[in-house]
Amino acid sequence: MIEKITLKKTPLYESHIALSAKMVDFGGWEMPVQYEGILAEYKYTREQATLFDISHMGEFIVEGDCVESGLDSLLTMSVSDMPIKSCRYGCMLNEDGGVIDDLIVFREDKDKWFLVVNSATTEKDKEHVKSRLSSKACFKDVSESTAKLDLQGPRSREILSSFVDDVSKLDYYTFDYFQLLGENVIISRTGYTGELGYEIYYPADKVKVLWNALLEDGKVKPAGLGARDVLRLEMGYSLYGHELGEDVSPLESGLSRFVDLNKNFIGKDVITRQKQEGLKRKIVGFVSSSRRSPRAEQKIYAEDKEIGVVTSGTFSPEMERGIGLGFVLTEHADRDNKILFGNENKREEAVVSSKLFYKRGSLKK
Amino acid sequence: MEVNDNFIYTKEHEWASIEDNIVTVGISDYAQESLGDITFVELPAKDDEIDQFGDLASVESVKAASDIFSPMSGKIVEVNNDLEVEPGLINKSPYENGWIAKIEISDPEEASNLMTADEYRKFLESEG
Numbered sequence: 100m101i102e103k104i105t106l107k108k109t110p111l112y113e114s115h116i117a118l119s120a121k122m123v124d125f126g127g128w129e130m131p132v133q134y135e136g137i138l139a140e141y142k143y144t145r146e147q148a149t150l151f152d153i154s155h156m157g158e159f160i161v162e163g164d165c166v167e168s169g170l171d172s173l174l175t176m177s178v179s180d181m182p183i184k185s186c187r188y189g190c191m192l193n194e195d196g197g198v199i200d201d202l203i204v205f206r207e208d209k210d211k212w213f214l215v216v217n218s219a220t221t222e223k224d225k226e227h228v229k230s231r232l233s234s235k236a237c238f239k240d241v242s243e244s245t246a247k248l249d250l251q252g253p254r255s256r257e258i259l260s261s262f263v264d265d266v267s268k269l270d271y272y273t274f275d276y277f278q279l280l281g282e283n284v285i286i287s288r289t290g291y292t293g294e295l296g297y298e299i300y301y302p303a304d305k306v307k308v309l310w311n312a313l314l315e316d317g318k319v320k321p322a323g324l325g326a327r328d329v330l331r332l333e334m335g336y337s338l339y340g341h342e343l344g345e346d347v348s349p350l351e352s353g354l355s356r357f358v359d360l361n362k363n364f365i366g367k368d369v370i371t372r373q374k375q376e377g378l379k380r381k382i383v384g385f386v387s388s389s390r391r392s393p394r395a396e397q398k399i400y401a402e403d404k405e406i407g408v409v410t411s412g413t414f415s416p417e418m419e420r421g422i423g424l425g426f427v428l429t430e431h432a433d434r435d436n437k438i439l440f441g442n443e444n445k446r447e448e449a450v451v452s453s454k455l456f457y458k459r460g461s462l463k464k
Numbered sequence: 465m466e467v468n469d470n471f472i473y474t475k476e477h478e479w480a481s482i483e484d485n486i487v488t489v490g491i492s493d494y495a496q497e498s499l500g501d502i503t504f505v506e507l508p509a510k511d512d513e514i515d516q517f518g519d520l521a522s523v524e525s526v527k528a529a530s531d532i533f534s535p536m537s538g539k540i541v542e543v544n545n546d547l548e549v550e551p552g553l554i555n556k557s558p559y560e561n562g563w564i565a566k567i568e569i570s571d572p573e574e575a576s577n578l579m580t581a582d583e584y585r586k587f588l589e590s591e592g
Contacts, residue, residue, distance in 0.1 A: 414503035
């Protein structure tokens with residue numbers, strides 16, 4: 100007998116079905132991969148504004164002094180110097196320097212922290228964080244009660260301003276509390292698309308009202324995880340489970356600027372040693388010589404020699420070619436190196452490139 | 465989901481339209497809808513000899529790659545080069561402008577291995 104696994108649903112599941120979304124299993128959640136179509140949703144995000152239901156992601160609140168609570172030692176980035184109402188991206192590592200998760204930390208107050216973690220890793224992260232926090236810390240998992248909507252695109256500021264006073268004051272990677280349809284909520288100027296955008300943390304039991312209100316006049320269209328993946332890949336952003344994992348160090352993934360070696364954190368010894376000895380492999384970007392796209396788990400070759408593996412791939416509307424991210428041996432990681440991707444039977448030529456494939460986004464405008 | 469009444473179909477959702485000794489081949493509306501936005505088509509070469517239900521072409525959507533199988537055996541006499549610049553023609557017009565290849569039929573009897581439009585409609589229903 101086949102055991103049927105029940106997928107988790109966000110509070111907007113019914114709304115996605117009503118919009119005829121194509122639903123897929125994403126890390127145990129039944130999520131919309133597309134509504135109108137991936138390319139149309141991609142284009143609308145790059146040119147107008149779209150709305151993503153990202154309620155599957157996890158959110159924790161930690162209260163306590165960042166060092167005494169043990170929080171600081173969990174994180175690769177420094178947080179003690181974060182201004183209040185700012186956000187910072189980084190990783191949590193295991194003892195071997197592998198990435199348990201990548202996350203964004205919000206500093207709500209001197210001793211109050213809001214952590215946003217990946218959906219499939221929420222339970223694991225919770226155990227890890229709780230086990231490492233000292234008795235002086237107070238931990239709360241608010242994932243269930245917190246829905247998250249991402250409004251992304253060059254027109255997002257103008258559109259959100261008609262709902263929220265002063266949202267235009269937010270700088271990149273900062274947040275504040277705003278009155279939005281009668282709820283006092285966190286809105287941050289963050290995202291995963293490379294466009295100007297906002298992430299709204301809203302009470303799960305009321306998020307349907309916000310979803311409908313934002314989509315009502317047709318200026319904003321819904322977008323699914325399919326478009327989100329193309330958008331993030333064109334920016335070279337890492338996705339946990341692809342470019343990041345427990346057997347991958349943040350240096351190998353190119354996240355060294357989010358690792359502060361002037362502070363202590365779990366896994367630092369291994370990271371320091373890697374930095375001294377040099378890396379055997381690292382993530383590079385590459386561009387296909389045609390519209391044929393690389394796919395995760397395909398192999399990467401230099402002539403006949405296997406030198407790595409594709410971690411993510413897609414067709415890029417910006418480049419009008421296939422693009423990918425993948426691990427290659429360090430000696431093959433230089434820009435403009437010729438590589439191939441594929442399998443034993445079929446390979447396509449590609450060139451190692453910057454991971455930033457999309458260079459004209461509205462992200463910091 | 466549109467099923468063209470004049471064509472015959474495979475279980476892999478290719479269509480075939482036979483005129484004299486030439487069969488034109490493409491994928492059904494159902495197939496293009498399931499694949500989503502098509503971004504790349506690898507066409508066969510002219511003069512290639514193809515077996516019934518053997519590899520004919522491959523198409524890629526944003527998310528995945530899929531093989532296209534030939535509904536009949538024969539020799540490729542023409543391919544739709546428009547698909548190289550505009551693969552989305554398969555999405556826009558699966559039964560007309562999105563055709564993939566024309567094949568000179570080697571065994572007309574093979575058509576009996578394919579489904580009529582009515583049979584294909586029932587097949588789609590049974591597939592859910």
